[in-house]
Amino acid sequence: MTRKNTEQLHLGAFIVAGPGRPGGWRHPQSEDGWLTPDYYRRIAQTLEQGCFDLAFFPDILAVPNRFGGSHESQLRYGALGSLRLEPTQVLATMAAATNHLGLAATKSTSYYEPFDIARGFATLDHLSGGRAAWNIVTSFQDAEARNFSREQHIPREKRYDRADEFLEVTHKLWDSWADDALVADRAEPLFADPDKVNPILHKGEWFTVDGPLNVPRPPQGYPVLIQAGASDRGRDFAARWADVVFVTHYSLESAVAFAREMKARAAAHGRDPRHLKILPGITPLVGETQAIVEEKRKLLSGLIDPVAGLTTLSYHLDVDLSVYPLDEPLPHLKVPGVTGHYDEMREASDKAGLTLAEAGRMYANRYEGDFIGTPDVIADKMQEWFEAGACDGFMVMAAWQPGAFEEFVRLVVPELQRRKLFRTEYEGKTLRDHLGLPRPERGAWEGKSARLEAAE
Amino acid sequence: MTRKNTEQLHLGAFIVAGPGRPGGWRHPQSEDGWLTPDYYRRIAQTLEQGCFDLAFFPDILAVPNRFGGSHESQLRYGALGSLRLEPTQVLATMAAATNHLGLAATKSTSYYEPFDIARGFATLDHLSGGRAAWNIVTSFQDAEARNFSREQHIPREKRYDRADEFLEVTHKLWDSWADDALVADRAEPLFADPDKVNPILHKGEWFTVDGPLNVPRPPQGYPVLIQAGASDRGRDFAARWADVVFVTHYSLESAVAFAREMKARAAAHGRDPRHLKILPGITPLVGETQAIVEEKRKLLSGLIDPVAGLTTLSYHLDVDLSVYPLDEPLPHLKVPGVTGHYDEMREASDKAGLTLAEAGRMYANRYEGDFIGTPDVIADKMQEWFEAGACDGFMVMAAWQPGAFEEFVRLVVPELQRRKLFRTEYEGKTLRDHLGLPRPERGAWEGKSARLEAAE
Structure with missing residues (x-):
């Protein structure tokens, strides 16, 4: 297969701050360092060697007990959510060990306050020199509600209303300092220019927030925003607010249909559809030969x-x-x-x-989209999806941590680079640079909120 | 002065994740790196060279506008709270750059949820190998309330009721995993023993939290707890819950009276008073000669x-x-x-x-308790306070960052070490080790809550 254009794809790594895929922790090459900084530093350095755009941490605010109303199977099998460190601290650790890798954490708009979230991601963006991203979730599990003093979850439509207002507030807070507000003129003295740091005086249905933020405007203007809404309202929300959409597809056809729909939705909201990056999650299983791949697959299947x-x-x-x-x-x-x-x-x-x-x-043991095989087979498939317009890149998930990331970087990335489908070095400094997204000016968020639109 | 006993004092460093003391940022030796990880890494490494017990970050959830109802003077002069990064991320950065230094962050019980706080400090304690501390504040400023969707602050008594229940919940969550619950037996398989991870099913006046936490029990059992309550209820709260009390005194007499009172309060609650460490804040101003000290003082005074x-x-x-x-x-x-x-x-x-x-x-430009002079003068005074029973050590504040910490470590610490008042190397690994505090067993918090006692 030869390249049809000069665009390059983007790669994120979906990392669990815990044991990863159920059974993955039983893999002979997996490591037990979930609670140690070295574990995350090593993954970060591996990804940066592989020129990945970003590391991405999902999150769950409970040990799930949806299966049988008990935590037993979750804990026994180390299944999803059994153990999860708080992700922004893990990212701060990774930031200190890397220079380019983007750093994304999941935070829920249902269980936090916008001042806290705006401040946390502004802090991460500063400490990382402009590499922070926020994966916005509205949360849906009763187990989470019951850890946050709520009898029940907010209903879906209401959750998105709250999320819209939550984002209005965080954007106002990020904008509450002009880009040149921090002066630090010792002679004058003028630490920050009071005329360029403004209260926001937000008063809405869900939140009352005076501001200003106590952190200057983030290096990226706003952190990169990621969203994975699947419902109609969720898709609309992503098309309005998100820079990156994380999604899962089992076939090229459904991936193409989804990407087309999302780009059209973005355009309908007056956005350049190229600025909405679609990254489907894939779980590659790669080996030097097809026979090795089959054996690896058998091994993993037997661990579950x-x-x-x-x-x-x-x-x-x-x-x-x-x-x-x-x-x-x-x-x-x-x-x-x-x-x-x-x-x-x-x-x-x-x-x-x-x-x-x-x-x-x-x-x-799922391998979404069947990205299984030798490096050229996987690269062929990635190229096929990319050139068919199914995506702007991929969110790489690991069948086991950290080995599956190391194998991907060693075996698949060089093949993508050979095809000029992927960068061989970072060109910019910030995550927006890597993703080819412009830095938003102050006020650039205006007009995005469905809640405000409905109120007009 | 000679040593009367073999006890040693403890040292914390009070660090601002921002410009520090008003005017301090104008000091010729201050640095502008408030938004960069290097700034904090360097301070952490300086303190670890100086064998400090811990680094301590205060926090404010607003740019204060108490003076004249405006942020202007705060911003113009870089006064307290003008800029503050989120502290746990800063500590994660410091954790990665050090091996022994304790790491304390301030979080308010009025504006967070206990699940979030318990998880954040459990994460920090794991990532740092048992070095986390939580400075518990109940918050008192309307500016903070107005950033967190509250019209007004919770009244003082109510704030402490909430804080009591908040701590009940965080302790139950830290205890929700037995120390040996995480097994990670690949052959069995048994990731975590379901019998040793228990829901907490807390239902109180302020919080409903099912649990369990999604992070194993912290290496220290509970993170070290710090408190600085000044009111009667605040002192009672500290005597019940705190491992460390941070306080400010302008005279030896008031410091001694306070320390005696707090130790007696702790004993009245059935605690070993030696396990409540009193650390008054001091702002040392040190120089090689008295004349240099006077000139330094003049310089600093002129910056304000x-x-x-x-x-x-x-x-x-x-x-x-x-x-x-x-x-x-x-x-x-x-x-x-x-x-x-x-x-x-x-x-x-x-x-x-x-x-x-x-x-x-x-x-x-205050120098609480007047710890001003040549190294031996400052060490004399520290020894005097320590031996008079005014304290178990000090929280060292910096007239300017990071230089004042560097001077203290270069000039004062060796003098304290020469007198055998302070360690020359770390003996243990965790912050509890440094402070000489036993590791609490599961359930050790029971009986501490005033709220529960009142309900009995």
Whole structure:
């Protein structure tokens, strides 16, 4: 395959501040350093050697108990959410060990206050010299609500109203210092120019925030914003606010359809669609030969108990799968938001004649989009998706940490570089530079909020 | 002076994640690196060379506008709170650059949720190998309330009720994993033992939190707890919960009286009074000769506008001093909590015939307890306070950053070491080791809460 254009793709690494994929921690090459800075420093340096755009940390504010209403399977199998360090501290550790790698943390608009979040990401952006990104989630699990003194979750539509207002406030706070407000003139003296640091006096439905922020405007203007909303309102939210959309697809067709839709949505909101970067998550499984790949796959599959996979799937679907028989086909479910994905998966399972237990094992060992094979096979597929307009790059997930990132950097990245699909060195300093996104001026957020639009 | 016992004192460094003392940023030896990791890394390494117990970051959740209801003087003079990075990220940066130094951040029980705080400090304690400390504040400024969607502050008594319950919840969460719950047995497989990770199912007046935490029990059991309450309820709270009390005194007599009272309060709560460490804040001004010290003092004094000092004093008193004439003596004020300190200061000002403007300049350049002079003079005074039972050590504040810390480590620490008043190397690994505090077992917090006691 030859290159059709000179655009290059973007790579993020989806890292868990804990044991990673269920079973992945059992891999002979995995490491137990989840609680140590060295573990994260090493991953960061590996990714920077591989010229990755960014490291990305998902988050969960609870040990999930969606499967059977108990934490047991989560803990026993080290399944999703069993252990998660607070991500911004992990990123500060990574920032100190790298010079270019972008640094993304997930924070929920449902359980934090905008002053705190605006300040946290402004701090990370300064400490990293302009490499911070915020993955905005609205949260959906009752287990999280019950850790944050809420009887129940805010309903979906309301969550996005709150998120819209949350983003209005964080943007006002990031804008509360002009770019040149910090003067530090010792002779005058003038530390900061009072005329260039302004209260925001926000008074809305959810938040009352006077401001100004106590941190100067971030080097990137605003941190890079990432979103993964799947519902209609979620997609609209991403098309308005996000710089990067993180998504999961099991086929090229659905990926292309989604990317087209999102770019069109962005354009409809008056944005340059090239400034909305679509990064589907993939879990590559790479080996020097196809035979090695098959053996690796067998090894990983054997490390997973079906229940570990169903525990994770229960969380993602927000449905208790423990009530369905393990030896029957997947149940028909109406799952808001992720319905399309679940239906895709169920149809594929039925076609393959899988039981729920087998589907659980497969889910825990899933390789979204089947990026499996030797480096040239994986690079072919990445190129195919990229050139078909399915994406602007990929969010690389690791079947086990940190080894799968190291293998990807050693085997796949050089092949992408050979094809001039991926950078061989960083050209800019900030994450916006890496992503080819302009630095937003003060006030650039205005007109993005659906909540404000509806109120007009 | 010779040593009367073999006890050694403890040293903390009070560091501002911003420009520090008003005017300090104008010092020729100060640095502008407040927004860079190198600035904090260097301070951390200096303190670790000096065998300090811990680095301590105060915090403010607003740019204060108590003086004249405006941010102007705060920003213009770089006065207290004009710029403050989020402290746990700064500490994560410091943790990665050091091996022994304790790491303390301030977080308010009024504006955060206990799950978030318990998780943040558990993360810091793991990432630093057992060096985390939490300075617990209940917050008192309306400017902070107005950044966190509250019309007004919670009243003082209510704030401490909330703080009591907040600490009940964080301790339950830190205890939600047994020390040996994380097994990571790959063969079994058993990631964490479900029988040793327990929900907390807390349901109180302020918080409903199911738990468990998604981070294993901190290496120190609980992070070291620091408190600085001045009111009666604040002192009671510290005597119940705190490992370290941070306090300010202008005379040896008041320091001794306070320390005696606090140790007695701790004993009355059934605690070993030696496990409540009292660290008064001091701002040493040291020089090779007395003449150099005097010149340094003149230099620093000349860098301060009186309004910069009054801005800081207004914040500390929570009283708008802009309404009083600058050329008259200090007004008589009834200031809850800090009344004693203010009265002390006013009497001293009146005796010296100072105007409010002059007192403002002095306040900005204050040297609590007058730890001013050549290294042996300062060491004499520290020894005097220590041996008189005024304290278990000191929280060293810097007239300018980072130079004042470097001078203290170069000039004063060796003198303290020569007298065997201070360690020449770290003996343990954790902050509890440095402070001589036992590691608390699971459940060790029980019986500490005044709120629970009142409910019985």
